[in-house]
Amino acid sequence: MSSRQESNNSQYDIAIVGGGLSGILLALRLSRESHKEHGKIVLIEQQPQLGGRNFFSSPLNFSGKSCEEINQEILLHSSQCQNLSGPGFEIMNVESLNAMLRHILSHLTEDEKNQCEEFMNRLEENETDRRSRCFFVKKDFVSEAQLLTGSSEILTKREAELLRSFAYDFYSPHLDSQEENIERNNTLFEKSTQWNELAKGSKETLSSIFSSIVGPDWEKSSFIYVCKSLWVFFNNFKEPLPKSFKRKMGLELFIEKILRARGIEVRTLCEVLRVNHNKETNFSLILADEVNPTHKTVQADKLIFAMPLVQCLGIIAKEEFSPEQSRFVSKVRPLSLVVSEISDFLSVRSENWPENVGACDRLLFPVERVQGFLTCDGRLLFSTQLDYEDSLQAPAVREAVARLRRAAVRVLKAEVAEEIKKGARMPQNKISERIVLVPVAVSIPNNIPANIEVKETKMGIKGLFCCGDSFLSLADEPWKRVVASVHDVMLRLNGNEA
Numbered sequence: 001m002s003s004r005q006e007s008n009n010s011q012y013d014i015a016i017v018g019g020g021l022s023g024i025l026l027a028l029r030l031s032r033e034s035h036k037e038h039g040k041i042v043l044i045e046q047q048p049q050l051g052g053r054n055f056f057s058s059p060l061n062f063s064g065k066s067c068e069e070i071n072q073e074i075l076l077h078s079s080q081c082q083n084l085s086g087p088g089f090e091i092m093n094v095e096s097l098n099a100m101l102r103h104i105l106s107h108l109t110e111d112e113k114n115q116c117e118e119f120m121n122r123l124e125e126n127e128t129d130r131r132s133r134c135f136f137v138k139k140d141f142v143s144e145a146q147l148l149t150g151s152s153e154i155l156t157k158r159e160a161e162l163l164r165s166f167a168y169d170f171y172s173p174h175l176d177s178q179e180e181n182i183e184r185n186n187t188l189f190e191k192s193t194q195w196n197e198l199a200k201g202s203k204e205t206l207s208s209i210f211s212s213i214v215g216p217d218w219e220k221s222s223f224i225y226v227c228k229s230l231w232v233f234f235n236n237f238k239e240p241l242p243k244s245f246k247r248k249m250g251l252e253l254f255i256e257k258i259l260r261a262r263g264i265e266v267r268t269l270c271e272v273l274r275v276n277h278n279k280e281t282n283f284s285l286i287l288a289d290e291v292n293p294t295h296k297t298v299q300a301d302k303l304i305f306a307m308p309l310v311q312c313l314g315i316i317a318k319e320e321f322s323p324e325q326s327r328f329v330s331k332v333r334p335l336s337l338v339v340s341e342i343s344d345f346l347s348v349r350s351e352n353w354p355e356n357v358g359a360c361d362r363l364l365f366p367v368e369r370v371q372g373f374l375t376c377d378g379r380l381l382f383s384t385q386l387d388y389e390d391s392l393q394a395p396a397v398r399e400a401v402a403r404l405r406r407a408a409v410r411v412l413k414a415e416v417a418e419e420i421k422k423g424a425r426m427p428q429n430k431i432s433e434r435i436v437l438v439p440v441a442v443s444i445p446n447n448i449p450a451n452i453e454v455k456e457t458k459m460g461i462k463g464l465f466c467c468g469d470s471f472l473s474l475a476d477e478p479w480k481r482v483v484a485s486v487h488d489v490m491l492r493l494n495g496n497e498a
């Protein structure tokens, strides 16, 4: 343990920047009893709570409040299902969530696991768990079964047959077909015979569905990636959401409590603006801390960025990246996700809203290339992916917001829809709408050349590392990249490779 820590409060052995899934896992691993030799650790997160990309932009006002007060308020709001922040884990696929939970629990002691169970059991589960379904919205609501059998206004029988084939015939999650999958991985979708032999009309109709599901430039992705995305869309969301990940459970607040109890300093509502490096102080982090505004800097011997590499760019000079990482951030622009949330949706939903469409069901608007998600607490989230943007004012983002609103018009009450159509704005007196830009959406694009990828978690200076889901070669699913990169950082920290 560093001897400086007793004399200087803002001196740490390890600083972790980012409290998303990778920051959480790393902090849990570093603070396990067997790893206590890592010394004094700080975890810095700019949002009011941990959890990362899925918990962005809380609408609550926390200025002047302490961390305890903030957490209490978040917990209260989530249990009352009011004004919740971000989509939460509800929109990640259930398999990923279960895997993440297994990893998180594996770093807890028996006693902490019991505390976790107690924490989760504090709320009675009255909701009946229903499997989520998907509806396609054009003029009417079309169920998945109607779409896939060609008995709707959206697809003809032939087009439905083609969609079924792309979604089910080529990708299989089972190992025995991996070889074939790898072979198909090398073909771009737009160059595949299966796509090129289709008639122009079928291509046009299917394009809007593929684009809504797979994201921009989907045709430049590998054939198998497109088929896999379709397979995942039609299969993976059907299981009920695991209890621990329901928003009102506040899993991320429980984890924060555990980390604090283990001696990690967790600083939420604290943004790292800049990192300077010199031989004397090693890493000096310049902060904008809303909870403790006078705390403007911290020093750390080792620094780990637990966030997408591209987001480290404004914080640390590009020269401090490794050559491979630097090439990656120059060449690969991640995707962005624009989300618009209507918080009191149930009171303004369309008179034609079908009774069988309910919580956790997904909507897909093929004309607008927008996805919708109805949360357990009656919020409707519209989202669409676009090429990387970091400003809400960017023309591409404004165009995306206009599409989100056109999609909303299809499912809102006639009187509200009319008002929006006139002014293309949400009438704020009737609807509470929030628009959020997530700089990195589900993942980085999948059409990047194979020779541009990040394998190394070690950055360009001694003691500097990064982890998260930018590490293409470590594993294919984003959560696997998070786990594998955190593991890699741990090995390096333990092996004193820093």
Ligand SMILES: Cc1cc2nc3c(=O)[nH]c(=O)nc-3n(C[C@H](O)[C@H](O)[C@H](O)COP(=O)(O)OP(=O)(O)OC[C@H]3O[C@@H](n4cnc5c(N)ncnc54)[C@H](O)[C@@H]3O)c2cc1C
Pocket: 017, 018, 019, 020, 021, 022, 023, 044, 045, 046, 047, 050, 051, 052, 053, 054, 091, 092, 093, 094, 096, 270, 271, 272, 273, 306, 307, 308, 311, 315, 337, 438, 440, 441, 442, 443, 467, 468, 469, 477, 478, 479, 480, 482
């Ligand atoms: C809609 C959606 C659906 C998804 N579905 C899946 C899925 O089904 N399966 C799957 O495996 N993955 C999925 N993902 C991807 C998954 O969310 C990410 O892989 C994962 O969240 C990455 O975690 P992370 O900790 O690396 O990054 P993040 O979650 O982005 O966490 C980084 C954290 O750093 C903080 N931060 C950034 N800059 C600063 C700063 N300067 N100072 C302080 N803090 C800072 C951010 O606030 C954030 O909390 C999905 C993502 C989205 C958006």
